[in-house]
Amino acid sequence: MNQCTDFLLTRLIRIFALLSFFLLITAPVFAEPVEVWSHFYSAQNERYRMIKAIIPLQNGGYILGGLRALEPNVNDITLTQINADGDVIAESVFDQNNADEQTEDMTKSPDGGWVVTGTRVRDLLIVKFNEEREMVWTRTWGGAGLDQGKSIVPAIGGGYVVCGFSGAYDDTIAAILMRYPEDGEGDPIWIQGIPVAASLGFIDLALIPDGYIAVGNARSNVLLAARFDAEGDTVWTHKIPVEAGFSTLYRVRYLGENRLVVAGIINASVYVAIMNLDGEIEWSERYENVIGPSEVEITETPTGFFLACRTNGRAHPDQWWLATLSENGELTWSDYFGAAGSGNIPFCVLGQPDGTILVGGMGIQEERMQGRLTRFQLPEPEAPVQILALSPGWNIYSTYLSPDSPNIRDMFASLVERGTLRLIKDGSGRFYAPLLNFCNLPNWNPSQGYFINMAESDSLTVSGVPIPIDTPIVLNRGWGIVAYYPENELSAADAFANIHDALIIAKDGGGRFYLPDQNFSNMGNLRRGVGYYLKMNAGCQLVYPNPQGR
Numbered sequence: 042m043n044q045c046t047d048f049l050l051t052r053l054i055r056i057f058a059l060l061s062f063f064l065l066i067t068a069p070v071f072a073e074p075v076e077v078w079s080h081f082y083s084a085q086n087e088r089y090r091m092i093k094a095i096i097p098l099q100n101g102g103y104i105l106g107g108l109r110a111l112e113p114n115v116n117d118i119t120l121t122q123i124n125a126d127g128d129v130i131a132e133s134v135f136d137q138n139n140a141d142e143q144t145e146d147m148t149k150s151p152d153g154g155w156v157v158t159g160t161r162v163r164d165l166l167i168v169k170f171n172e173e174r175e176m177v178w179t180r181t182w183g184g185a186g187l188d189q190g191k192s193i194v195p196a197i198g199g200g201y202v203v204c205g206f207s208g209a210y211d212d213t214i215a216a217i218l219m220r221y222p223e224d225g226e227g228d229p230i231w232i233q234g235i236p237v238a239a240s241l242g243f244i245d246l247a248l249i250p251d252g253y254i255a256v257g258n259a260r261s262n263v264l265l266a267a268r269f270d271a272e273g274d275t276v277w278t279h280k281i282p283v284e285a286g287f288s289t290l291y292r293v294r295y296l297g298e299n300r301l302v303v304a305g306i307i308n309a310s311v312y313v314a315i316m317n318l319d320g321e322i323e324w325s326e327r328y329e330n331v332i333g334p335s336e337v338e339i340t341e342t343p344t345g346f347f348l349a350c351r352t353n354g355r356a357h358p359d360q361w362w363l364a365t366l367s368e369n370g371e372l373t374w375s376d377y378f379g380a381a382g383s384g385n386i387p388f389c390v391l392g393q394p395d396g397t398i399l400v401g402g403m404g405i406q407e408e409r410m411q412g413r414l415t416r417f418q419l420p421e422p423e424a425p426v427q428i429l430a431l432s433p434g435w436n437i438y439s440t441y442l443s444p445d446s447p448n449i450r451d452m453f454a455s456l457v458e459r460g461t462l463r464l465i466k467d468g469s470g471r472f473y474a475p476l477l478n479f480c481n482l483p484n485w486n487p488s489q490g491y492f493i494n495m496a497e498s499d500s501l502t503v504s505g506v507p508i509p510i511d512t513p514i515v516l517n518r519g520w521g522i523v524a525y526y527p528e529n530e531l532s533a534a535d536a537f538a539n540i541h542d543a544l545i546i547a548k549d550g551g552g553r554f555y556l557p558d559q560n561f562s563n564m565g566n567l568r569r570g571v572g573y574y575l576k577m578n579a580g581c582q583l584v585y586p587n588p589q590g591r
Contacts, residue, residue, distance in 0.1 A: 073374045074347075074365065074398060074417035080127040081404065082412035086111060089410035090119070092401035094147035095391040096155070101125040103391075104174075105401065106147030106157055107412055109134070116143045118157055120174045127414060133174035142166060146192045148201070151223075158190030158203050165190040165205055169225055178225040184209030188217075192246035194253070197271040199223045200230065204255045206242030210234040216242035218255055218269055231273040237265065247293045247301065249318060252276065256290035256303055264290050264305065266320060279320050283307045291337045302346060304339035311337055311350055311362075313370060326370040331362045338400070340392030342419055345373070349387040349400050358382045361400065365419070384410050396421070427503045429570065431461075431495045437550040439490040439524030439572040442505035447484040449473050452503065461499040466492040468522040468574075488514045490522035490572015513582040516540065522572045527585050530566035536585060543581045548574040 083090045087109050094106035105121040118135040135142065135157075143166075145159040153172040160166055164183035167190065171177050182188060186208020196202045200222045207217045215234035222230060237259045244257040252270040259265040259280045268276040286308030293303045296315075300323070304313045307327060311334050314325035332354030340347050348364040357377050364375035379385035387402040396419035404413035427442050446452055449465065450473070456462035457475045465482065466472040467489060473480040487508055510526045525536070533547055533555035547555040547564070549571065555562035567573065575583075 073376070074363070074419050077416040077418050078127055079413065079415040080123075081406040082107075082121060082129070082414065083109070083406075083409060087409070087411075088112065089403065090412040091144075091386075091388060091403045092412040092414055093144045093159075093388045094157075095389050095399050095401050095414075096147065096149055097391065097393065098122075102130065103399070104147075104155060105412070105414065106144050106155070107401075108142070108144045108159075109412075115139060115141050118142050118144050118159070118168060120147075120155060120157075120170060121412075122174070123414075127416065131174070133170070135168060135170075135176055137161075137179065142168075145190055145205075148193045148195060150201075151195065151199075156193060156201055158193040158201075158205070160187075160189045163187045165203065165207070167193070167201065167203060167221055167225065180221065180225045182219070182229065183207070186214070189242075191242075191244050191257075192255075194246050194248040196220050197248075197252070202246065202248075202253055204243035204246040204253075204257075206237075206257075207234065214238065214242075216255070216257055216259070216265060216267075218243065218246075218253065218267075218273060220273060233269060233273050233275060235259070235265070235267060235275075235278060241265075241289075243267075244289065245292045247295045249295050249301075254293050254295070254301060254318075256293045256305070258289035261287050262308075264288060264307075266290060266293070266303065266316075268318065268320065277320055288312075292339050294339065294341060296341060302339060302341070304337045304348065306334050306337055306350075309333065311348065311364075313339065313346070313348070313366065315370075324370055326366075326372075328364070328372060328375075330375070332357050334362065336386055336388065336402075338387050338390040340390045340398065342392050342398070343394060343396055344368070344419070347390065347392055347398050347419075349390050351386045352377065356381075359384050359386065361385050361387050361402075363400070363417075378415075379404060385413065424504045425507050427505075427570065428500055429503070430500045431493060431498065433495050433497050436493045436495065437490055437522070437572045438493065438570055439522075440485070440487050440503050440505070441508055441524065441526050441569050442503055443487050443508055444485050444503050444505040449480055449482045449485060452485055453501065456495075456499055456501060459499060461496050463494040463496050464492070465494075468520065488512075488524055490524055490574075509587075511584050511587040513584050515580075516543075516575065516577050516583055517580050518577050520574060520576050522574055523583060525567050525569055525571055525573060525585070527567075527587070528569060530568055531586070532566055533562045533564045534560075536567045537575075537583065538586065540575075540577070540581050540583050543577050543579045545576040545578055547576075 090109040092107040096104045102124045107119045108116045121132045122130040142161045143159045147157045155170045157168045164181040165188040168179045169177040188207045189205045190203045191205040193203045202220045204218045217234045219229040219232040243255040247254045256266045264281040267278040288307045290305035311328040315323040334350045337350040345368045346366040361378040365373045384405040389401045391399045398417040401414045471482045553564040
């Protein structure tokens, strides 16, 4: 491109100042979950019952791990098989020598059975059941103090890994992690402990590709997270002090792709964070509008996350607080569930790919504390859309969606029908002129920016699939117009950091520019929906920075 062309192009950009305002809907529209059914589980002779774990079956039903009590301070382990509608198919009760045995968590064994961890009197307990829910073996571990198993996962290399709390590990109080063999014979294969304050420790455990992540608390106001390798050796430990008030991490879930979600409470607020396997926080949010939260549960959904926790305040005593979050932690819906004062406590939540959510715990029915299981259904999210409000005259814009109908005539048919569209032109001079019934533009290219000239104000709604922020944009030598994908605004220097050496100049629709060699910019921050002119000294690929690795 010669100097004359450069001059004319600059003048053209200044004349065609960007006058449009862009209304951006950056995520699916969320609807509130719908309650499908709610069941209470208990026999007439039971004082109370709790549901502590939910595992899906291939036939569409579920196994519920829980506990019941027929008399004070004596609990029994329950395994209840239900169908997809929540109806009981079969149940087993484990009661050995009338001892107090409490379920905390359950996992599926490789042979199709089930393994429960919890507490027997004051010892850590593991019980193996076969596929028919018959007890195969049971093991206890502990000393003079209180020892509890809180969470269990299959072990890398076989067997099971349990996390919890020990009052007598190596003569100290500790958060513990131990591996038991598949047949339960003998002592644990290995045990690891991290010193903590009294009655605290690990609460939940996640299996990752090369080891385990355990979370809980080290003191009443110190969050605890630790990573262990497959042999039980500590990779890292994070003890995170927070403000005064009881705080803990209740749950950790492995999301894949080097990412975890953790959930808990900090003082009187619900806390959720995404971290990588090195323990580095990508984002964290605190939700302050919950009264007296505890027992926080979280599960992944097709559009983000589902939260459930107990409330304990004057306005909402013993209710479930339920919430949906976007992938970025935005609170998209929340409500209180269950009658106030009805003893509703969630202990487990299971999300499935079809949007089914199961929340298990306890609640009062017929004046007795019973196991409660409620199924919710998340509605299909509405398709993401981008709405462009276009001003009279020239506009320069781009999309961050790959349009469902990329044909130029189809995309702009509504504007043509209303007589508001004059001309669309790309950076190569190709155009669509409705009045001439002429178009030599190929399909809409979401990596590019476009000129659009309007006879009067109008808006265009584009529906499609969001483009990942870090999708490469191919750039050729010379001039071109590019789209801007990131949701957050970035400076030109940050946005174009990976093409710094090949970029000569960047310009916006108002003639403002960025010169990387001079480290000068008067462009302000880049915005989604806007197109930007780039002049390159060589071909390369532009990749926008993605702070959340998504």
